[in-house]
Amino acid sequence: MSRNRTARASAIGILAVAGLLLTGCSGGQSRAEACTIVQDTLEKAQTELTESVSSFGDDPVAGSEAVNKLAQSFSDANGEISNGDVKPESTKATEALDAFAAEMEKASSDPASADPTALSDAVADVQSTFTDLQEACKG
Incomplete structure (x- = not known):
């Protein structure tokens, strides 16, 4: 997988997760407050994340830095x-x-030797954990 496709997949994955979270955090007050923070x-x-990650191939x-800032x-x-x-x-x-x-x-420090599998696995883990977080917010 090319770096551009990996970066786009990363951005799409994160935005999909963010979209899922934005669709429903309801329940008791403290749960709602926790989900509002998220x-x-x-x-x-x-x-910022969308713009930076989608241009990862041009400016890794x-x-x-955008992903580090989000983290x-x-x-x-x-x-x-x-x-x-929620916690x-x-x-x-x-x-x-x-x-x-x-x-x-790692990928930005040496784009030529970026590990697309490790990046894809990391994106999949982010998607999975944020899906679980979304479920906790639905309560």
Whole structure:
């Protein structure tokens, strides 16, 4: 898989996950508050992340920096979540984003030797954990 396709797949995967989360975080007040934190964090990062990751092939450093920024923002947001139903899933999503950011950083430091399988696996893990987080928000 080429770097451009990998970057586009990454961006599409993250946006799909963000879209899923934005469609429904309801339930009890504390669950709703926890899901609002997740939603707000993703909304703020969505535009920048889309632009940076989609141009990863042309500017891998910018793509990597955008993913790192999202991972840090999400980690900070996860620190604000205390709901017992949402916290375990948001922690898994945070760990998946951190792993994806690490793979993007490796790829940006040496694009010629980027591991498309590792990037694809990291994207799949992000999608899976965010799907689980979405389910926790639906309650």
